[in-house]
Amino acid sequence: MLRLPVPAYARPKQTPKWVCLAETFDQCIGSQVLTDILFQADTHITYYVFESGHQLPMLCGCCGQPLVYDHLDAVRADMVSRRLEAFELQDSELEDGTSISDVVLQFSGRPTAPASTTDRVSIDVLAHLRHPSRCPRLHIGPRAR
Numbered sequence: 001m002l003r004l005p006v007p008a009y010a011r012p013k014q015t016p017k018w019v020c021l022a023e024t025f026d027q028c029i030g031s032q033v034l035t036d037i038l039f040q041a042d043t044h045i046t047y048y049v050f051e052s053g054h055q056l057p058m059l060c061g062c063c064g065q066p067l068v069y070d071h072l073d074a075v076r077a078d079m080v081s082r083r084l085e086a087f088e089l090q091d092s093e094l095e096d097g098t099s100i101s102d103v104v105l106q107f108s109g110r111p112t113a114p115a116s117t118t119d120r121v122s123i124d125v126l127a128h129l130r131h132p133s134r135c136p137r138l139h140i141g142p143r144a145r
Contacts, residue, residue, distance in 0.1 A: 055130035089103055
C-alpha cells in the first residue's frame with residue numbers, strides 16, 4: 001500500500017500520521033466527472049480537472065515526465081464529461097526489463113462516445129494530485145491553482 005506522511009504543519013502537536021495515497025485519490029476524485037483539461041506552460045504539465053476542483057497531472061507511466069498531447073483540443077473534446085469509474089495500480093515491465101508500477105485510469109463512455117477509455121499514468125500522480133482549497137485532504141498534496 002502506498003503511504004505518505006501527513007506534513008507536520010497539518011498536524012500541530014500530534015504524532016506522525018500516515019495516509020494511503022490510493023484511498024485519498026479515490027476519496028478525492030473517484031466517480032468524479034472530468035470538466036476540463038488544462039496545460040500549464042511553465043511546467044509543461046497537462047492536468048485533468050474534475051468537478052470537485054481537483055487537478056490530476058498527466059505523467060508518463062514509464063518515466064514520470066509530463067505526457068505530451070499534440071492535439072489538446074481534440075483530447076479535451078473526447079475526454080471532458082467522462083466519469084472516472086475506476087483506477088488500478090498495475091505492475092509492468094519495460095523493454096529493458098525494468099519493473100515499474102503505474103496507474104490505469106478507467107473513464108466512462110459519453111452519449112457521443114459510448115465506449116469507455118483508459119489512460120495509463122505514472123504512480124507519481126497519486127502524490128501530486130492538486131487539491132482545491134475546500135478539500136479536507138488539502139494537507140496531503142499540493143493546492144490546485
